[in-house]
Amino acid sequence: MIKAMNISYEIGDKLYLNITNKCPCNCTFCIRHNGDGAYGSDPLWLEHQPTAEEVIDNIKKRDLDSYKEIIFCGYGEPTCELEILKETAKYIKSVTKTPVRLNTNGLSDLINKRETPAEFKGLVDIISISLNASDAKAYDEVTRPSFKGVNCFEEMLSFAKRVKEFVPEVMLTVVDIIGEEEIKKSQAVADSVGIHLRVREYVD
Numbered sequence: 001m002i003k004a005m006n007i008s009y010e011i012g013d014k015l016y017l018n019i020t021n022k023c024p025c026n027c028t029f030c031i032r033h034n035g036d037g038a039y040g041s042d043p044l045w046l047e048h049q050p051t052a053e054e055v056i057d058n059i060k061k062r063d064l065d066s067y068k069e070i071i072f073c074g075y076g077e078p079t080c081e082l083e084i085l086k087e088t089a090k091y092i093k094s095v096t097k098t099p100v101r102l103n104t105n106g107l108s109d110l111i112n113k114r115e116t117p118a119e120f121k122g123l124v125d126i127i128s129i130s131l132n133a134s135d136a137k138a139y140d141e142v143t144r145p146s147f148k149g150v151n152c153f154e155e156m157l158s159f160a161k162r163v164k165e166f167v168p169e170v171m172l173t174v175v176d177i178i179g180e181e182e183i184k185k186s187q188a189v190a191d192s193v194g195i196h197l198r199v200r201e202y203v204d
């Protein structure tokens with residue numbers, strides 16, 4: 001039984017924030033399938049949903065100036081707890097100049113049932129959105145979203161385009177295991193929306 005409440009954890013000179021277990025996807029490559037932790041950290045499954053206060057209390061114990069970046073990431077999709085994310089980011093912005101990054105599946109509007117891009121303004125400096133694949137069919141096969149009858153690939157791209165207005169740096173990402181041909185096609189998709197594509201190394 002996992003007992004840890006690993007709300008924040010360090011990898012190298014970065015601090016990662018793990019604010020929820022929730023996610024509407026079930027990606028084939030998700031770290032959830034690869035054991036309890038991420039890159040050697042302690043177990044990330046949260047035994048209960050932390051409140052914004054708990055998250056902030058947790059990071060108060062850390063020297064936030066000492067990190068190169070503070071990243072909302074973790075075991076679930078951070079925008080599933082958008083209010084907690086925003087309150088925490090607001091606190092971070094009030095105490096440090098360390099850049100804040102959000103790693104997301106880009107489905108925040110579907111998850112929160114409203115237009116959310118403007119809500120990141122002033123709170124997040126970098127958004128890294130999982131493109132995952134070069135078209136809707138391949139995307140659904142890889143991410144297996146729980147939203148039915150919705151083109152999640154188009155929703156994610158639309159979010160990426162709109163959030164550029166409010167966040168200084170937006171990037172799309174794919175994992176290198178998708179193969180060279182898919183990476184090339186994904187590059188064309190990223191180019192078509194004018195967003196940088198980052199190819200991430202798959203860590204088994």
Ligand code: SF4
Nearest residue numbers: 023025026027030105
């Ligand atoms: S979106 Fe992220 S947390 Fe959710 S299943 Fe995919 S990889 Fe895992």
